[in-house]
Amino acid sequence: MGFDFLFLIIYSLFISILIHLLNEKLWKKSKIHSIGVLLIWFIFLAALFDIIENIALIKLLLGDFQQKWSSIAYYFAVSKFTLLLFGILFIFISSIILCLKKINGKNKFR
Numbered sequence: 001m002g003f004d005f006l007f008l009i010i011y012s013l014f015i016s017i018l019i020h021l022l023n024e025k026l027w028k029k030s031k032i033h034s035i036g037v038l039l040i041w042f043i044f045l046a047a048l049f050d051i052i053e054n055i056a057l058i059k060l061l062l063g064d065f066q067q068k069w070s071s072i073a074y075y076f077a078v079s080k081f082t083l084l085l086f087g088i089l090f091i092f093i094s095s096i097i098l099c100l101k102k103i104n105g106k107n108k109f110r
Helices: 002-026 032-061 067-107
Strands: none
Touching: 002 032, 002 067, 032 067
16 A cells, blocks of 8 residues: 555656647647646646555554545545546547647648
8 A cells, every 4th residue: 555655656647748738739828728738737646645545454454443544545536537538548649639730730731
C-alpha cells in the first residue's frame, strides 16, 4: 500500500502533463481550453481521492473493520476513477483529433 502513494504522484503528473500539452497544442484559442485546464485540476483531485482511499484501506488492513472505512474506500475509489476517466478520454479524443489534423495537413500539399 505504501508504494501506491508514490504511484499516485507519478500517474497524476503524467496525465496532467499530457492534458496540458494537448490542450496547448490543439485548443489554445478555443472554449475547450478551459475544459482542459479544469481536467488538470480534476486529475490532482483524483490523486487526493486516491490518498483518502489508501488511508481507509490501510485502516482495514490494520484490523479496523468498521463499515465506514470500506465505504470511504469504495466511494473515493469510484470518484477517483470517474475523474481519471474524464482525463483519459480528453487525452484519447485530443490525440485522435491531432493525428487527423496532421494527416489532413500532409494530404493538402500533394
